[in-house]
Amino acid sequence: MRVKRYVVQSMPDALSLIRSELGNDAVILNTKEIRVGGFMGMFRKKRMEVIAAIESEQPPSKQPPRPIAPQQAYRPPAQPPVYSAMQEETAAKATVVAQLRKEEREEPPQALSSPTPAAKQPQSFHKPETDSELAEEIRQMKQMIIGFSRQQTHPISRPAPMQSLYDRLILQEVASERVNQLLEEIASTDGYSTEWSAEATWNAARSILVGWLAPFQTTGITSSVRILHFVGPTGVGKTTTIAKLAAEQALQHKRRAGFITSDTYRIAAVDQLRTYANILNVPLEVVFSPLELSRAFKQLEDRDLIFMDTAGRNFRNELYVSEVNSLIQGRIDSDTYLVLSLTGKSKDMNIVARNFAEYGINKVLFTKSDETDSYGSILNIVLEHQLRPVYIASGQNVPEDIAPFDVQRYVDQLLGEWANE
Template sequence: MRVKRYVVNALPEAVTKIRTDLGKDAVILDTKEIKVGGFMGMFRKKKMEVIAAVESNPPKPEPPARKAPPEVHAVVEQILQTAQRSGASSTTVMEPPPAPPHMQEPRGTFESQERRSNTEQFIINEIRDLREYMVKLTKQQNDLHHLSEEMLQLKDRLKQQELDDEWINKLMDALQEAQQHENRSFERDELWREARSMMAGWLQPYCKDAQISSEARVVHFVGPTGVGKTTTIAKLAAEQTIKRGKKVGFITSDTYRIAAVDQLRTYANILNVPMEVVFSPMDLPKAYKALEGRDLILMDTAGRNFRSELHVSEVISLLHSNEPNETILVMSLTGKTADMSIIAERFTKYGIRKVLFTKLDETTVYGAILNLILNYQLYPTYLASGQNVPDDIERFRVNAYLDKLLGDGEHE
C-alpha cells in the first residue's frame, strides 16, 4: 500500500491532489486540523492534514468510458473550480486566537465535523445540479429526435415569443399525448389549431369576468413609470363617458413625475371631467368628497421603482377606500419579461389580480402576457396600443391574443 500525507487549505484541494498523485482508486484514511507556520507559537495558520492511500497492485483496466458531450465537461469543470474557490475562501475567515493546549479539544471537534459536513453537502448539491442538467439536456436531445418537424416549428415560434419553457413543454407533451390517443401525427394546420385550443383552455378561466367591475366606484391604476397609465385612464374615461354615459372623475397622486398632473388635467378638460390632486393618503377623504357626485372615479398613481418593496407599500397606502373599489396593474409589453415578473410578484402579494397591458403596437413579442397570466393568476382586462384617445384600447379577447402569439398559426 502506498500512503501519502497532504497539508492543504481545505478538503476539495486535497481531493484534486490525491486524484492526480494516487489515482481514482485512492482512499482517504484520516483528516485533521493542524496549525503551521507562525513566529514563536503565534500567528499560526490553520491547515488540514489529509492522509490518503492506494493499493500497490495496479487495478484491472476498465473499458473505456462513454464520452460525455462537451456541455457536461464544461459543467464538471465549473463544479471543480467552484469547489476549489469555496475551499480557498474558507481560509480567509478571521479565526479567534488559539486556546491554551490544556483547553484545546481533541481531533474530530465539532468545528471540524461541521466544516467536513458543509463540504460534503456542497459536493452533494453540485452533483444534484449536474444530474438535473443532464436530465434537461437528455430531454432536449430526445425532443429533437421525437418531435415532428411541425412541432419543432411550433416550438421555435413560441420560443421566439418568449413563452416560458414550462408552458412550451407542457404544450408539447399535451400535443404528443393527443396524437398518441388518435394514433396518428397531426398535419401542420391541425397541429396549430390544436395548440390554439389548448392554450385557449388555459386562459379561459382568467378571462370570463376580467373587466372593470360594474360595482366598483373607484378604480386605482398602478404600475411602473412610463407604462402609459395616464393615457390609458383617459381612454377608459372616454369609453365610460361617451359609450356608457357615466359621470367620471379623476384623482391623481402622480406628483413625482414632471408635468404628470398637467397631462391628466389636459385630458380632464377635453373630456369635461373634474380632477383632484392628492399628495398623501390624508388628502383622499377630501378628494372623494369633492367627487361624490361622480359615478366612477379613476385614480392615477405614481410610477416608481416597484422592484423596491418600500415603493410598492407607498402606493398600496393610497388604495384604501370605503367606496366599492378595485385596482388594476398596468404593464407595458415593451418591458423585460424578468422585470415584469418581479413587479407582478410584488403587487399580487397585496391581492391585486387584474392587469392591463399597454404598448401592444410597439412589440411583436407577446409571450409575456400568457406567462404573467398563468404564473401569477392575473385577470387580463384590456390591451392598449398607440396614443389615440379613446380609440387605441380594446378588451382582452383570447382568440385575438392567440392570433398574435401564434402569428395566425397556419400562415406563419
Template sequence: MRVKRYVVNALPEAVTMIRSELGKDAVILNTKEIKVGGFMGMFKKKKMEVIAAVESNQSNAPSPRKPTPQENAAIEQMVQTSQRTATAVMESPAVPPIDATDIKADREQFIIDEIRDLRQYMVKLSKQQTAGIPLSEQISQLKEHLIDQEMDMNWIDQLIELIQNKQTEEQVQFTKEQVWELAALNITEWLRPYVGSSISQEARIVHFVGPTGVGKTTTIAKLAAEQTIKNNRKVGFITSDTYRIAAVDQLRTYANILNIPIEVVFSQMDLTRAFKQLADRELIYMDTAGRNFRSELHVSEVNSLLQSSEPSETILVLSLTGKTKDMAAVADHFSKYGVQKVLFTKLDETSVYGAIFNLIMNYELLPTYLASGQTVPDDIEKFQIGTYIQHLLGSTDR
C-alpha cells in the same frame, strides 16, 4: 377515480400489475402486510395488500402499456437491493437490541421509503419515455416559436407533451396547421378560467397602479372617454402622480378636453378633500405615481393610497415593452396586496406576447383590456382569448 386492490407476494409484482391495468398515471395509495389462507387460524401466508388508483377522466392520457422487461428488471433489482440492505442491517451484530415497537416502526418506514422510491422511479421512466421521442419538424417549429415569444419553458414543455401524446394516441404525424390548432385549443383551455373580467360596474373608485412609463395616464383617458361619451356617466379624476409634473399636466389636458373635474393629492390626508370635491361623480379614476415597483416598499407606499370606504378596485397596468422578469416581479409584489386585475398596454410596440400568458397563469391575474397606440378613446379593447392567441401564435406561415 378508479380504485383497485391487489394482493401479491411482493411489491414489484403489484407495480407490474398496476402499470399494466391502470396505466402509467396510477398512484399507490396504501400498502400493508396481511395474512391470508391457512387452516383454523394457523399456517397463514404473508402477503402484501396494495391499493392503487387512477383518475378516470384523463382523456389525454395515453393507453396503458405493459412495462418492458428492462423496466421490470430495474424495479426488481432496486427492491432486492433495498431488502438485502435492510436484512444486513438487521442481522449485523453491531446493531444494539431493539424492542418490537421499534422493529414495526422501522418496517413501516422501510415500506414508505420503498413506495416513494418506486413512485419517483416510475415518474422518471415515464418522462424518459416521452423525452426519448424525437420532436417532429412541425412540433419543433412550434417550440421554437413559443421560445421566441418568451413563454415560460415549463408551459412550453407541458404543451408539447400534450400534442405529442395526442399524436401518439392517433398514430399519425400532424401537419403544421394541426399542431398550431392543437396549441391554440390547449392554450384556450388554460386561459379560459381567467378571462371575461372587466372593470367592475359596482366600483365607484378605480385605482390604476404600475411602473413609470407604462401608459397609465393615457389609458385612464381612453377609459374615461368611453364612459363619458358612450355610457354618458359622470366621471372624475384624481392624480397622486406628483413625482412627474408632466403627468399631472397630461391628465389635466385630457380632463379639460373631456370636461371632467380633476383633483391633485399629495398624500393620503388629501384624499378626503378630493373625494368631497367629487361627491357628485358616478365614477372616479385615480392615477397613482409610477415607481420602481420591483421594490415591495414602494408597492406598500402606493397601497396606502388605495384604501377607501366606498366600492373600489385596483387595476395593475403593465407595458408589453417591459422585460418579462421585471413584469413578473411587479405582479408578484402587487398580488400580495390582493390586486388581481391587469391591463396590458403598448401592444403595438412589440411582437412578443408570451409575457401575458406567463403572468396570467403564474400569478392568476385576470386580464381586462389590451391597449395600443395613443388615440383616445379608440386604441383600447377588452381582452379576448381569440385575439390574444392570434398575436401569440400568429399564422403557420410565420
C-alpha cells in the same frame, strides 16, 4: 443636483414656483406644514414648506486623445480557443475526477492519523473522509458526465410541426416550462400521431391555450365599481389609459367621470392629466397624501366614476408597493388595475406583478401592444400570478386604441398562422 426650499401659502403656489425656476423635470422631495412669523411664539401663521430638486447636467469631460507612437504597430490579441458551455462543464468535471484520483494515489498512509495544516489543505473541494466516500463521489461524477455527453450527442427529437411550434413560442418569449407543458399535453391528446400536420398541431395548441386562459377571462368596468385605481411602474402609460377609459365610459355608457391624481412625484405628470381633463370636460383633484383623499372624494361626490392615477415608481422595491397599497385601500366600491407595458423586460414585469399580487391585486391591463411583436409575457404573468387581464391598449389615440382583453384573439396572435411557420 440642485435642491431648493420654498415656503408658500399653498401647494399650487409651490408648483408654479418650482415649474418656473426648476422646470418640468423637478422632483418634490418633501412637504410639510410649518408656522412662521408671530411675536414671542404667538400669532404665527401656517405655511407650507416644500423641498424640490432637479438633476444638474454635468458636461462630459473633454480629454485630448493620447498620441500613439509611430513605431508601435497594432497586434490583435491572441484569440482563446472556443469551447461550448457543455464542453467547458464536462472538462471541469473531468479535471476534478482526475485530481481526486491523483490525491488518492499520492497521499501517504500517515495522513489519515495526522491532520494536514489548515494552510496546506486544498480549498477547491471537500475531501471525503473515507475511501468508500471517495469512490462513491467519483462514480456519481462519472454518471453526471456521461449524462451530459448523452444530452449533447442525442438532442431531443420532435416531429417537424412540434419543433416549429416550440420555436414559435420561444420566439414569443413564452417561458420554456410552459412550452414543454403545452407540447406534452398535445402529445397526450386523444388520437395524436407524430404524423400530424402543422395545421392539426396548431389547432390542438390553440384549444389547450384557450383552456388555460379561459378561467381568467373577465369583463371590463362594471356598474358596481365607482372608484378605479391605476398602479404600475413609470412610463407604462397609466395616464393615457385613464383618458381612454374615461372617454369610453362617457361616450358609450354615459357615465360622468372625475379624475384624482396622487402622481406629484414629477411636476409634468399633473399637467398631462389636467390636459386630458380639460379636453374631456372632467373635474380633476390633486392629492398629496392619503389624508387628502376624503376631501377629493367629497369634491367629486356627484361623479358616477372616479379614475385615480398613482405615481409611477420602481415597484421592484416592495416598499413603494406597500406605500401605494395604503393609498388605494378602504373602499368596497373600488377596483385596482395593474398597468404593465409589453415593451418591458419579462423578468422585470414578473417581479412587479409578484409584488402587487401579494397585496391582493388580481387584475392587469397591458399597454403598448403595437410596439412589440412578442406577446408571451402575457401568458407567463397570467398563469404565474393568477392575474385577470382586463384590457389591452395599442396606441396613443383616445379612446380608440384600447379594447377588452379577448382570450381567443390573444391566442391567435400568440400562435400566428401555422402556414407561416
